[in-house]
Structure formats: structure tokens, C-alpha cells
Amino acid sequence: GENVEQHPSTLSVQEGDSAVIKCTYSDSASNYFPWYKQELGKRPQLIIDIRSNVGEKKDQRIAVTLNKTAKHFSLHITETQPEDSAVYFCAADPGGTSYGKLTFGQGTILTVHP
């Protein structure tokens, strides 16, 4: 089955700095890669996603890049703000007959210091 590794496990930055979180996956059939933000005690919320036919996607301060050859994808947050502090999870979806059967990474605790 799919295996997703996420690094770093914790990340501390100053407000205004950039933050980068990296994930690798094992199943070359995976074709959809979402990123979720989860605040303490809250639901995971989709913040950005990318499909395998695209190399990069941006949404305001957030961007995701995908390297299918190397089987890794990354989340980039620019101009970080204290409200960006949360746990971020990457995930991979192998598609096929089980859409939405996501394999998640272990999570990155991002702390943005004012």
C-alpha cells in the first residue's frame, strides 16, 4: 500500500518568514495530493491540493509543488502569520476504484512567533 513520509515534524518560524513542509510517497499510481490544516481540537480543513498532471499550484500565500519522478511534494507558505500556527498534514490518493482513500503523513506542527 501507499506510504507517506512528512518532514519536519515540528517547524518554528518568525512572523513574515516562509515555511516549507515536504512529503514523499511510495505508490507511483497516486494522482491526487491534498494538504490539510488542523487546529487543536478542530476538523482537518483542506487548504490546497494538486493533481498529478500539474507541477505547481498557488493560492495567495500558499503554494504546492509536485515532482512525480521523485515522488515528492511540498507545501510553501510565504509571509507567515500567527494564525497559520496549526498542524499540517499531507496526503496521497491512489485513485482507481477507491477515490478518497487518503494516506496521510504524520503531520507537521507549525508555530509562527509574532
Added chain:
Amino acid sequence: GAGVSQTPSNKVTEKGKYVELRCDPISGHTALYWYRQSLGQGPEFLIYFQGTGAADDSGLPNDRFFAVRPEGSVSTLKIQRTERGDSAVYLCASSPGGRGANVLTFGAGSRLTVL
């Protein structure tokens, strides 16, 4: 509804008891998923429904776990003879199916504590 609704939000039970957790997906979403999230971990897939049928139940850890979705909307996750290791947050998610099939919206979860 406007979002995915899960009840109860918290459930404390004793080892060996039976538990039911309910999920009400976004109206019109045909696909429904159950995940389990242990403390400090990412969510782990349990089961996926497309309509009324379980399309993939490969994530259910053993036969004490069972889920139903009899009318293709609300789903119930049932856990028999609960064990302390079942303690976790059980997350439900739904998606519209079709091209957006894997764009999941999660509920807030049901936190299960087995004493």
C-alpha cells in the same frame, strides 16, 4: 446540511461496551468516509461508502468494527466489545463524487475514550 455533522462529539465508555458513532454528510454528497485519528498522528482510513454500499472496507482493523449507510446519507460506525486501544478521534468525511470524488470535507470528529 452546511457541513459534515458528527455525534456524539465526545463518548466515554467502559472496556467491553458497544458504541455507535453517527455521521451526517453534506447534502448531496454521494461518497462518505470514516477515518480514525490517534493522538499525534494523521488520520487513518477505515471505510468508504459510495451510495449505500461499502466500496472499500480494507481499513477496518478487525471484525469488532462495522459501518452502515442504509439510505445513502447518514452513516453509523459501530464498535463492539470496545478495547482501550480503540480510544481515538473518529472522523467522518464526505465528497461529491464524480470528478470531485477525492476532495474530502471532514467533520469535527467523535472523540472516543475507552476506560
